[in-house]
Amino acid sequence: MREISLDEVTRIVKESLIKINYELDNSLVTMLKKAKDKEKSELSKSILDDILTNQELARQGNSPLCQDTGVAVVFAEIGQDVYYNGPLDEAINRGVRQAYDEGYLRKSVVKHPFDRQNTQDNTPAILHTKVIPGDKLILKIASKGAGSENMSKVVMLTPNAGIEGVKKLVLDTVFDAGGRPCPPIIVGIGIGGNFEKSALIAKEAILRDLNDESSDPIIRNLERELYDEINRLGVGPMGVGGETTCLAVKINTYPMHIASLPVAINIQCHSARHIEVTL
Amino acid sequence: MIHLKTPIDVSRLKELTVGDKVLISGTIYTARDQAHMRLIEDENPAFDLEGSVIYYVGPTPARPGQVIGSSGPTSAYRMDSLATPLMKRGVKIMIGKGNRSEAFRKSMVENNAIYMIATGGAGALLSSKIKSSKVLMYEDLGTEAIYELVVDEFPCFVAYDLHGNQIFKGGTS
Incomplete structure (x- = not known):
């Protein structure tokens, strides 16, 4: 059995969520640049140009890429030989809470379908778990907009x-x-x-x-x-x-x-x- | 490139056609779903709706010293059934993103108003056009409160015009 520190899980979730909300993936940026070159109308070109300029500005670390910083979606693939000293879901949600607070991300989760009261910390994450062989924990972390x-x-x-x-x-x-x-x-x-x-x-x-x-x-x-x-x-x-x-x-x-x-x-x-x- | 200043001079809206790039300067007001529902019922709003511009946005929190956080448009169709009462009270421009219903488009033309889009997912870029920001109404709604924004050359495109044209390819209402 290998123990994975829950503090480490929290830290990874927090840092990942902050990073993805400010830095667009480089291969995506390359695709967007190619798409811009392909466009024929000034209008569609200028929209892609805005999107590209936007990701440059966001990368400077002041404003997130989009105001909809989404719901945190986490796929946790959990090695069956891993041991945690406490509840994994709480460690993940703690990371979400810290990311949305310290990263100046928008808290977009409401508790109830009809009273629509904001949970104020963007939790709970949508967490999916899967057991895999081995002693690793793989976290696929996303901010998904509505x-x-x-x-x-x-x-x-x-x-x-x-x-x-x-x-x-x-x-x-x-x-x-x-x-x-x-x-x-x-x-x-x-x-x-x-x-x-x-x-x-x-x-x-x-x-x-x-x-x-x-x-x-x-x-x-x-x-x-x-x-x-x-x-x-x-x-x-x-x-x-x-x-x-x-x-x-x-x-x-x-x-x-x-x-x-x-x-x-x-x-x-x-x-x-x-x-x-x-x- | 067309420049418009707030409050909006209605006579200028007829000049606008689909695809025109418009730079808006002056004071505009944010409102999303929840704020619309309240504003419709509110007999004494804290701003004059006549000639006003409503921006569908819920910004991210501002950092210390920052005017406002990321501030791109949200999907406009969610406000379709809530827009008419506000247009009847004088709202002249609505800024959002994406297709809206045919019922909305007809109501917009009848009420001499215009729907514009700003680039979705460009919240960092668009927030750089916002020079000041304060919560004006419904502070308890948080990001969905009504903010008064002073903007300088805020970039939009005319999506539906008064001549019956619309910008979108695809999209059903």
């Missing part, structure tokens, strides 16, 4: 809908969302599992490396086709029309019931803020 999350959905297709059914659903979802989720977007798609599993793997898909592709040839091909077809929709930066509607399409799959084809589409705005840390 603008893009609100445009996401889960649909229970029937198996005969097939690849074409999935494609139509994704294209309709992205087109109908238009400018609201802050395009250019990253599209995370979960296919399979059941109702809740599809949503979970769609969220994990968003957290994948921007430049990776699925190792499954059918899925890899679908990622590529959807990337091209989404960009042909012409929604463009912030929905004003243009060449780039999505920066990446990531699809994760999971085995499912013989009668089901669950599909979850989780949309991520251009300010994709997440990081992976191994302890």
Whole structure:
């Protein structure tokens, strides 16, 4: 058994959340620059220019990239040979509390669906845990804004809908969302599992490396086709029309019931803020 | 590039067409969902709605010595069903992001008002155009309170104009 210090977990969560809210991932910045060069209209170019200037300003450390600093989403992959001297979820939430306070991030969590009272410290995090072999703790940490999350959905297709059914659903979802989720977007798609599993793997898909592709040839091909077809929709930066509607399409799959084809589409705005840390 | 000063001179809104870049200078007011719901019921708001500009934003907390934190637009469609009563009381420009409903667009034209977008996710950049900030109403709402902002050449694009045009590709109401 290996003991991992909960103070260390808290520190990692805090520092990660602050970092991702001020520093946009470099490969994402490169993609945004390429997207700007590709745009033909002055309007869509100038929007991408704003987004690029914004990330430079945020990097100076005074104002976060976006005012919606999101809900903290943490995927904890917990090695089965790890021991903690106390509750792991509390250590993570302590990190969230410290990050949103010390990092001057917006507290955007309300306690109850109807009385809408703010919890004042952005907790609780949305925490997903998974047990893995070994003695490591892998934390995938994201700040997920509501603008893009609100445009996401889960649909229970029937198996005969097939690849074409999935494609139509994704294209309709992205087109109908238009400018609201802050395009250019990253599209995370979960296919399979059941109702809740599809949503979970769609969220994990968003957290994948921007430049990776699925190792499954059918899925890899679908990622590529959807990337091209989404960009042909012409929604463009912030929905004003243009060449780039999505920066990446990531699809994760999971085995499912013989009668089901669950599909979850989780949309991520251009300010994709997440990081992976191994302890 | 078009310059507009607050309070908004209604006669100038007809000149605007979709895609125009507009720089707004003067005093504007923030309001999101919760503030809208209260403002609609409020008979004595602390500012004059006639000719006013409403910015849909909930900023991050300011650091010591900073005017305001990150201050980009939030999705406008959430305020669609709340906007008409305020336009009837004189609100002339609403700034947000993303598509809105057809019912809103029609009401906006009838009320001689304009919907503009600012670049979503550019909160650090947009906050640099804000020169002063103070909580004016509903302080208990925190980030959702109504802030009075003094802005200098705050950059927006006309999204819906008075001639029936709209800027967006895609998007259903």
